[in-house]
Amino acid sequence: MGLTFEEARDRVEALRREIEYHNRRYYTEDNPSISDADWDALMRELIHLESEYPELQSDTSPSQRVGAPVAAGFAKVEHEIPMLSLANAYSTEELLEFDRRVRQVIGRDVTYVCELKIDGLAVSLRYEQGKLIRGATRGDGDVGEDITQNIRTIRNVPLQLSEPVSLEVRGEAYMPKKAFALLNEQREASGEMPFANPRNAAAGSLRQLDPAIAASRRLGVIVYQLAQAESYPVEYHSEALEWVSRLGLPANGERKICRSIADVIAYIDEWAEKRHTLPYATDGMVIKVDSLALQQELGFTAKSPRWAIAYKYAAEQAETILRDIELSVGRTGAVTPTAVFDPVQLAGTTVSRASLHNEDLIRERDIRVGDVIVVQKAGDIIPEVIKSLADRRTFDYPTFAMPECCPQCGEPLRRLDGEVAWRCVNPSCPALIRESLIHFVSRDAMNIEGLGEQWIAILLEKGLIHTVADLYRLTKSDLLQLDRMGEKLADKLLDAIEQSKRNSLERLLFGLGIRHVGEKAAKTLAQAYGTMQNLMSATVDSLVTVPDVGPKMAESIAGYFATPGVQELIRDLEDLGLNMDYLGQRIEKVESPFTGKTIVLTGTLAQADRKTATAWIERLGGVITGSVSAKTDFVVAGEKAGSKLEKAQDLIRSGKNPSLQILDEGAFLQLVDAAGLRD
Structure with missing residues (x-):
């Protein structure tokens, strides 16, 4: 009912x-x-x-x-109030000098607010009547980029405040440490260079033209300033942060009011090590005069406020001896070199290993076994080798070279055009099988709870599994022969395996580990084709028409399903009872003049909001873009269409895009009605 x-x-x-x-x-x-x-x-x-x-x-x-449809580029946003950067301090002496300058202007002691400095990308959020209307980057301080659609994907940014107020806040967009580590693992597995630190990862995510990519990367924002705070019923910066928190905005809870510069220095020292326990990367402490009236009195230089300064913690590095370079094989066959060195303390933990990523990086930095090396944690998270101290070599150690054969199975390695990684392409390689199985059962794939890396290793060692299909052939008697496996645990694992058969198609697609197909792309493919059989029959030309699927991914998908062994595996899984259908809502496309065409929607439609119109265009087979170009096929122009309509008319008049068609609302609705979309 x-x-x-x-x-x-x-x-x-x-x-x-x-x-x-x-x-x-x-x-x-x-x-x-x-x-x-x-x-x-x-x-x-x-x-x-x-x-x-x-x-x-x-x-x-x-x-x-x-996320909205992929944009063709970012519009520029002029900041009404410049987004200035902060002056930096690197020592206690510089903090004391900052305090002296402040007191010299004010004529007395002042109260400061200390806030942890988040290592991310500065952003501006604008709300009108409590509703988020714009997100922008800092840019050059005066002009930034409109990243509203990407900001909307960040789950701790409220789309609606708890009160209908109009305001602008500034904050830092960041990538949590766990998300950063996972993203770099995925990039290395697909042959891409990892991000150097969480800040670069956050900036790269927010500057993607496809908001779906930003949405998949679990970014966060921490608000650190209420713009024009003196215009609101608050007298202190600390009070402004408390107010915006009550409105639902994510202000940093790790802050303290300090009555003197001595208290500031003590708080900085308190967090020097403790900051490493936080779920996000920090690279310093921001110190601000708390009183908004005193901030106004102190004013600004051309580049930064005189009432604030950023203390930067020194990058923690250590020297050690490189003892070995080990090679590991991932689930996509990528062979990754790892530095093994004498243990050192970094950012609160003991480290003795660090990824060297690829052969090119090792050669570029001239890193050799036996060298004294300098290591640090990228963004205080992932250990990395910064350099090798060649001038301290006591022997002409040999340069590193990737072996010709896989260290696990002995088959020849290949390096594909345009990639930095060497790969094992032997589908029977034990390392590929192990890593593929671990990925298949993982939470974001088939989510077989309780069946983790250790149990996979044991099942392989006992010869009970060889492919993912063998997981579904396991019996209770198979499991009970394993050490530390009781009846209760065996029943639980078998229940989890049985439950995974009912997963929607996108989980199976992601779990199969097709190169270049991530979690988001797997869902898009499942929505587009509906069944495994339809997807297996898809051509490269068909695949590239799917949003988020480019030529490289399309070739990978088509090649994967053309492999006889893969076809046999899919048949096995289907015979074992695994669901092969997408269980969510599909977008059924209707043949129309929009099919396969690029459409720009501009202005206001009287009979549909933008979301509904976008859904109609997608059902009609069209691809929505955000700006008019020589590749645009149709412009649907409502009331107050503005500059996009003017550009379309210019392209037609100039002959740069003579086939571009401009449809008013009436003509557009005729297409919609002809397809029966408003019935």
Whole structure:
């Protein structure tokens, strides 16, 4: 029995509150209270209700964080108030000098606020009547880039404040340490260079033209300033941060009011080591005069405020001896060299290993076994070898060279054009099998709870599994022959394996480990083709028409499913009872003049909001883009279309795009009605 409209409305409101609560627990407090699967279930229910009751849809709903269509470029945003950078201090003496200058202007002691300096990308968030309307980068301080669609994907950024106020806040967009480590693992596995640190990763994510990429990277924002705070009912910076927190904005809880510069220095010392325990990277402490009136009195230089300074912690490095370079084989066959060195203390932990990423990097830095090397943690997270101290060599150690054959199976290694990684392409390589199985059972893939890396290794050692299909042939008697395996645990594992058979197609696709196909692309493919059989039959030409799928990924997918061994594996899995269908809502495309064409939607439509119009265009087979270019096929122009319509007209007049067609709302709705989309 369906819900009444009132019941659906109440449930939607409750779901939105609950999801936003869990977003804060996960992203702001790093203290989740439900599993990812439970969170996904809440989101699926919300999306279902919003699709069943379109009048309940809202662009401030957490369901809208998935990202808008890919943009053709970022619009420029002129900051009404410049986003200035801070002057830096690297020593106690420089902090004392900063305090002396402040007191000299003010004529007395002042109170400071200390806040941990997040290592990320400065952003500006603008709210009108409580609704998020714009997100922008700092840029050069005067002009930044409009990244609103990417900002909307960040789950700890409220789309709607708790009060209908208009304001602008500045903050730092960052990538949590766990997300950074996982992203670099994925990049290395696919033959891409890893990001150097979390700041670069956050900046690279927010500057993606496809918001779906930003959405997949679990970014966060910490707010550190209320712009024009003196215009609001607050007298102190600390008071402004408390107020914006009550509105729902994620201000940093790790801050302290200090009554003297001595208190400031003590707080900095307190966090020198403790900061390494935080879920995000920090590279210093920001010190600000608390009184907004005194901030106004102190003013600004051309580059920075006189009332604030950033103390930067020294990068923690250590010298050690490189004892060996070990090679490991990942699930995609990439062979990764790892430095093994005498243990050293870095950022609060003992480290003795660090990835060297690839042969080119080792040669570029002239790193040799036996050298004295300098190591540090990238962004205080991932150990890395900075350099080799060649002038301290006591012997002409040999240069490193990647072996010709796989260290696990002995088959020849290959280096593909355009890649830095050497790969083992032997599908029977024990390392590939082990890593592929570990990936297959992982939480984001088939999510076979309890069947982790150690059990996979034991099952392989005992010869009980050889492929992912063998997981579904395991019996209770098989499991009970293993050490430390009791009946209760065996039943639990078998239940988890059986439950995974009911997963939607996208989990299976991701679990298969097809090169270049990540979690997001797997879902897109499942939505587009609906069944495994349809996807296996897809050509490269068909695949490249799917959003997020480029030529490289399309070639990889087609080549994978053309392999006889893969076809046999899929048949095995289907015979063993695994679901081969997408269980979510599909977007069924309708043949129309829009099919395969690039469309720009501009202006306001009287009979549809932008979300509905976008859905119609996608159903009509069109691809939405954000700006008009020589490749645009159609412009759908509503009221107040503005500059995009003018550019389209110029392209037609100049002959640069004579085939471009401009449709008014009436012509557009005729296409919609001809396809029966408004019935």
